[in-house]
Amino acid sequence: MNTVVAGITYRALLGRRRIILLLLLPLALIGLAVLLRLFSADDQSTTVLLMKNFAIGTMLPLLGLIAGTGVIAPEIDDGTIIHLMSKPISRPVIAQTKFLVAASLLAVFAAVPTYVAAWILVGNEDGIAPGFALGSLVAGIAYAAVFLLLGVVTRHAVTIGIIYALVWESLVGNLLAGARTWSIQHWGQAIAAQISDSPFFQADVSLSFAIPALIIVTVGAVLWAGQRLRAFSLTGDE
Amino acid sequence: MKIELSQVSRWYGNVVAVNDVTMTIGPGVTGLLGPNGAGKSTLLHMMAGFLAPSGGSVTLDGTKVWKNHHIYRNIGLVPEREGVYGFLTGWQFVLSAARLHGLPDPIEAARKALATVEMEEPKDRRVETYSKGMRQRVKVAAALVHDPPVLLLDEPFNGMDPRQRLHLMDLIRTMGTGGKTILFSSHILEEVERVAQHIEVLVAGRHAASGNFREIRRLMTDRPHLFMIRSSDDRRLAAALVRDDSTGGITLRPDGLEVQATEFRRFARLLPQVAKTEGVRLHQVSPADEDLESVFSYLINRSS
Numbered sequence: 001m002n003t004v005v006a007g008i009t010y011r012a013l014l015g016r017r018r019i020i021l022l023l024l025l026p027l028a029l030i031g032l033a034v035l036l037r038l039f040s041a042d043d044q045s046t047t048v049l050l051m052k053n054f055a056i057g058t059m060l061p062l063l064g065l066i067a068g069t070g071v072i073a074p075e076i077d078d079g080t081i082i083h084l085m086s087k088p089i090s091r092p093v094i095a096q097t098k099f100l101v102a103a104s105l106l107a108v109f110a111a112v113p114t115y116v117a118a119w120i121l122v123g124n125e126d127g128i129a130p131g132f133a134l135g136s137l138v139a140g141i142a143y144a145a146v147f148l149l150l151g152v153v154t155r156h157a158v159t160i161g162i163i164y165a166l167v168w169e170s171l172v173g174n175l176l177a178g179a180r181t182w183s184i185q186h187w188g189q190a191i192a193a194q195i196s197d198s199p200f201f202q203a204d205v206s207l208s209f210a211i212p213a214l215i216i217v218t219v220g221a222v223l224w225a226g227q228r229l230r231a232f233s234l235t236g237d238e
Numbered sequence: 239m240k241i242e243l244s245q246v247s248r249w250y251g252n253v254v255a256v257n258d259v260t261m262t263i264g265p266g267v268t269g270l271l272g273p274n275g276a277g278k279s280t281l282l283h284m285m286a287g288f289l290a291p292s293g294g295s296v297t298l299d300g301t302k303v304w305k306n307h308h309i310y311r312n313i314g315l316v317p318e319r320e321g322v323y324g325f326l327t328g329w330q331f332v333l334s335a336a337r338l339h340g341l342p343d344p345i346e347a348a349r350k351a352l353a354t355v356e357m358e359e360p361k362d363r364r365v366e367t368y369s370k371g372m373r374q375r376v377k378v379a380a381a382l383v384h385d386p387p388v389l390l391l392d393e394p395f396n397g398m399d400p401r402q403r404l405h406l407m408d409l410i411r412t413m414g415t416g417g418k419t420i421l422f423s424s425h426i427l428e429e430v431e432r433v434a435q436h437i438e439v440l441v442a443g444r445h446a447a448s449g450n451f452r453e454i455r456r457l458m459t460d461r462p463h464l465f466m467i468r469s470s471d472d473r474r475l476a477a478a479l480v481r482d483d484s485t486g487g488i489t490l491r492p493d494g495l496e497v498q499a500t501e502f503r504r505f506a507r508l509l510p511q512v513a514k515t516e517g518v519r520l521h522q523v524s525p526a527d528e529d530l531e532s533v534f535s536y537l538i539n540r541s542s
Contacts, residue, residue, distance in 0.1 A: 004334050004337045011325060012325065015325050079320060082315070082317050082319075083322070086313070086381075088339065088340070089338060090307050230305050231305065233283075235250070
């Protein structure tokens with residue numbers, strides 16, 4: 001963790017229009033929760049549906065994409081990353097710092113709003129709000145790592161990331177039961193289901209699979225991103 | 239400190255960008271001269287640890303440069319691309335460089351570096367409001383902030399106005415005299431000549447020549463020259479010129495003579511003498527190939 005790298009990364013992400021993107025989805029989630037509350041649809045089954053399909057199913061992967069690629073891909077694109085990499089700081093430390101920034105942003109912009117939205121609907125009933133908040137936090141951390149890696153390995157990170165977030169995580173994961181085993185959001189749901197004992201919510205993936213999977217994916221992606229940065233090459237200027 | 243390149247090559251697929259280059263860059267100012275696309279940036283990126291050589295080795299005082307972030311304690315890099323965070327002020331940008339280096343007194347170091355490039359006055363403006371020359375100077379300040387013994391600059395004078403250019407040239411010369419190892423790339427001979435004590439010429443990825451600017455100049459003037467000559471009697475002049483060894487060949491054209499001179503100096507003395515003895519009046523003598531491209535193409539043929 002390098003505080004100068006973190007500071008510049010926060011400023012790059014929060015100082016630009018990207019922050020609007022980061023705010024849009026959580027505001028929509030809380031807005032939906034308020035609407036459902038106003039129309040008295042604030043029962044557990046609706047809440048679980050909203051959390052599963054929107055909060056963790058749609059918002060989280062998209063925010064993961066914005067934050068995870070956003071901490072590094074634009075800098076690689078415009079060459080500003082050279083400022084950080086031409087310093088006596090190990091590249092894996094740069095990758096780890098960028099990962100921590102992305103993960104912290106997901107905690108603030110995804111996990112907290114998830115808790116708030118669920119709480120607006122059902123309070124702390126049956127552990128739904130804390131469960132989904134924790135599931136969202138843990139899955140968000142994994143997304144931050146995966147999308148950071150994507151931002152390091154390819155210049156088409158956003159395109160590939162959107163396809164992954166929408167097609168794989170949203171569509172395939174919902175249609176094919178087998179695909180859920182290999183879906184970060186379903187690992188997050190496994191954590192959420194562990195905390196929540198709502199009768200309307202069951203996870204598709206077992207906790208004994210989800211926890212090691214989350215750890216391996218997160219640690220693996222951050223380490224790999226660090227190794228890729230070590231071999232970062234400047235090309236194509238001539 | 240010394241940067242040593244030993245049989246360094248770099249290729250991209252089938253394209254060879256740098257071909258078997260061996261050179262040592264020592265203290266003082268070295269100019270890396272070559273036309274666009276010669277592989278200057280590729281070579282400089284390999285020296286700066288931002289590109290792996292496909293073959294050969296690049297070392298800084300004996301330690302490998304590639305995948306070694308410790309070298310940046312000793313190297314300052316000014317890349318050609320902008321590479322400056324537009325949302326930071328000049329001060330914040332240079333200060334961040336000082337902090338990234340973990341300097342004991344980053345504020346004083348940043349202040350000093352900005353003073354060196356004369357950027358104290360606009361330092362509190364955001365970098366995105368700077369002109370290209372100002373951005374360039376802020377980049378130089380960030381590269382100098384830790385007072386590195388080695389400084390690498392990729393086309394540093396591009397986009398600078400004449401005054402800024404002179405100032406940076408002075409700065410580079412002063413630092414070179416002070417014992418730093420400085421390498422900068424350029425495609426303009428005059429620029430290199432004015433700043434560098436030593437010149438390395440790179441043409442089409444190959445190390446075409448090496449020496450001080452006098453040696454490079456001589457190399458370039460001793461090559462065969464092509465002159466366009468118009469006179470009162472072209473045919474008579476041609477017949478007289480061709481008798482001397484310094485004339486390689488003559489083409490009689492409707493608009494004058496095209497003379498290939500193999501020895502520049504001798505031909506330069508010969509022409510007026512011959513014209514005088516033959517009673518021919520010279521209307522025009524102009525070099526037909528003084529542009530850098532033809533100089534470079536000569537060097538390519540010479541080195542192959």
